[in-house]
Amino acid sequence: MSGEGWVAVVGTGPAGPEWLTPETAGILEQATDLVGYGPYLDRVAAGHQRRHASDNREELARAGHALDLAAEGAKVAVVSGGDPGVFAMGAAVLEAVDRDTAGRWRDVEVTVHPGVSAxxxxxxxxxxxxxxxxxxxxxxxxxxxxxxxxxxxxxxxxxxxxxxxxxxxxxxxxxxxxxxxxxxxxxxxxxxxxxxxxxxxxxxxxxxxxxxxxxxxxxxxxxxxxxxxxxxxxxxxxxxxxxxxxxxxxxxxxxx
Amino acid sequence: MSGEGWVAVVGTGPAGPEWLTPETAGILEQATDLVGYGPYLDRVAAGHQRRHASDNREELARAGHALDLAAEGAKVAVVSGGDPGVFAMGAAVLEAVDRDTAGRWRDVEVTVHPGVSAxxxxxxxxxxxxxxxxxxxxxxxxxxxxxxxxxxxxxxxxxxxxxxxxxxxxxxxxxxxxxxxxxxxxxxxxxxxxxxxxxxxxxxxxxxxxxxxxxxxxxxxxxxxxxxxxxxxxxxxxxxxxxxxxxxxxxxxxxx
The missing domain is CATH 3.30.950.10 (Tetrapyrrole methylase, C-terminal domain)
Structure with missing residues (x-):
């Protein structure tokens, strides 16, 4: 990932750290900001990142918030439980980008990283x-x-x-x-x-x-x-x- | 897992170590024997385990070999690519146990551990x-x-x-x-x-x-x-x- 802002959509796996991949651990370490459902952030927050906890609804709004932060230069990990590509935030973040007809998030790098699903x-x-x-x-x-x-x-x-x-x-x-x-x-x-x-x-x-x-x-x-x-x-x-x-x-x- | 022989079916994830879970890394470290398709073993073998490489066919025979080793007291990791529960060795090892009418593997502990699938x-x-x-x-x-x-x-x-x-x-x-x-x-x-x-x-x-x-x-x-x-x-x-x-x-x- 580049030195500018980015959004990386990651998953914690369905339980403790024993199912969280090294790739995801590295991204969380690099991130300046964590966006996600509170209990998922509790599983991974290390203290050096800003936390943006939300409830488990309003996925599109949460995606937009993450993209806004990244457009301002933040390195944002959007944290799902399980695998972010399976009934989780991966599709929501890409849908937000897709709907961004004003081009606000045009230059934000978005990546998705696999995890263990429930x-x-x-x-x-x-x-x-x-x-x-x-x-x-x-x-x-x-x-x-x-x-x-x-x-x-x-x-x-x-x-x-x-x-x-x-x-x-x-x-x-x-x-x-x-x-x-x-x-x-x-x-x-x-x-x-x-x-x-x-x-x-x-x-x-x-x-x-x-x-x-x-x-x-x-x-x-x-x-x-x-x-x-x-x-x-x-x-x-x-x-x-x-x-x-x-x-x-x-x-x-x-x-x- | 107990001090006696066991079979743990694990997956490497579909590529390098960045997708291999900490749980699986810990099991590989404890294992005395690795059983699996050669290229998967190449991804994970650390040197202290005995390697039992096979080709990518004959899944039931490979499962039986792993169970035989465990019945003799070995701690055996059966190594799949990806997730061992998705088109991989998890079902094959349990099928071997299921067909074991003679009870040779009756007391062998068998566990399956999730991984990132392809x-x-x-x-x-x-x-x-x-x-x-x-x-x-x-x-x-x-x-x-x-x-x-x-x-x-x-x-x-x-x-x-x-x-x-x-x-x-x-x-x-x-x-x-x-x-x-x-x-x-x-x-x-x-x-x-x-x-x-x-x-x-x-x-x-x-x-x-x-x-x-x-x-x-x-x-x-x-x-x-x-x-x-x-x-x-x-x-x-x-x-x-x-x-x-x-x-x-x-x-x-x-x-x-």
């Missing part, structure tokens, strides 16, 4: 449920009509994709996850594995539940939960120490 | 093309019939998912990527963005090509290439410095 951490804690073709679908409020969510989920299940459901606990549509699981139950058999992974990797906060489409209780999901839905080929193993491991075989099975 | 690196180098709902589909040889690949890709496109195509340069079916792009062209308009990302993040080896479904040339893909296919809402920006940025808006657009 679905990867959740999957790894239980094995490799995403080991075959898979998709990631956000149930976040207000981004798309429920009919679009339902159609998308149904087609993805018919395609035989394992599914990671982000933001399953919708504030505006609390019944949405229940409806999504119903749709999936119309495509897959009732014993298809479902995982509720809450605060994966965050020590004592972590809760991992392995269940089935027939038994899945949508009320288990809160704001820190990721829901993984397998395909019929997904396998659950009980290890002798009592722990469970879940994986989806890499190859296609006719039974699928 | 699609995340490729996406980040160009911005945030995976910024909305997306899927990852492997075109690897011999894992599924071409008819299944075609159906899966068609349904995923109809679902409006951005798509990351892993292993696009199939040895056994060199025409496969062309056929997949044809199928996508039957669903999406010809100007839909397509990215060929070869050796993303690997310095001088990196080649990034932004094109469209109409113009995409399957011959651009080699063994180190990941192909990202957008949706109609995916946007390509030309920055004043001549670089391109690609992103998919987080919200649903009716035009999609």
């Amino acid at each position: 679905m990867q951490a959740a999957a790894a804690r239980l094995g490799a449920p995403l080991g075959a073709d898979f998709c990631a679908i956000s149930l976040s409020d207000n981004l798309k009509p429920l009919a679009v969510v339902e159609r998308r989920v149904r087609l993805a299940a018919e395609a035989g994709l394992v599914m990671a459901l982000y933001n399953p606990a919708s504030r505006a549509r609390p019944w949405q996850l229940g409806r999504v699981l119903e749709v999936l139950g119309e495509v897959h058999p009732p014993q298809t594995p479902v995982i509720f992974a809450t605060a994966a990797g965050r020590g004592d906060q972590e809760r991992l539940t392995v269940t089935t489409l027939a038994e899945a209780d949508p009320a288990r999901a809160d704001m820190r939960t990721l829901v993984l839905v397998g395909i019929p080929a997904t396998r659950v193993l009980q290890r002798p120490d009592g722990t469970l491991r879940v994986y989806t075989p890499r190859y296609y099975e006719e039974a699928e | 699609m995340q690196a490729a996406a980040a180098r160009l911005g945030a093309p995976l910024g909305a709902d997306f899927c990852a589909i492997s075109l690897s040889d011999n894992l599924k019939p071409l008819a299944v690949v075609e159906r899966r890709v068609r349904l995923a496109a109809e679902a409006g998912l951005v798509m990351a195509l892993y292993n696009p340069a199939s040895r056994a079916r060199p025409w496969q990527l062309g056929r997949v792009l044809e199928v996508l062209g039957e669903v999406h308009p010809p100007q839909t963005p397509v990215i060929f990302a070869t050796a993303a993040g690997r310095g001088d080896q990196e080649r990034l090509t932004v094109t469209t479904l109409a113009e995409a040339d399957p011959a651009r893909a080699d063994m180190r290439t990941l192909v990202l296919v957008g949706i109609p809402a995916t946007r390509v920006l030309q920055r004043p410095d001549g670089t391109l940025r690609v992103y998919t808006p987080r919200y649903y657009e009716e035009a999609e």
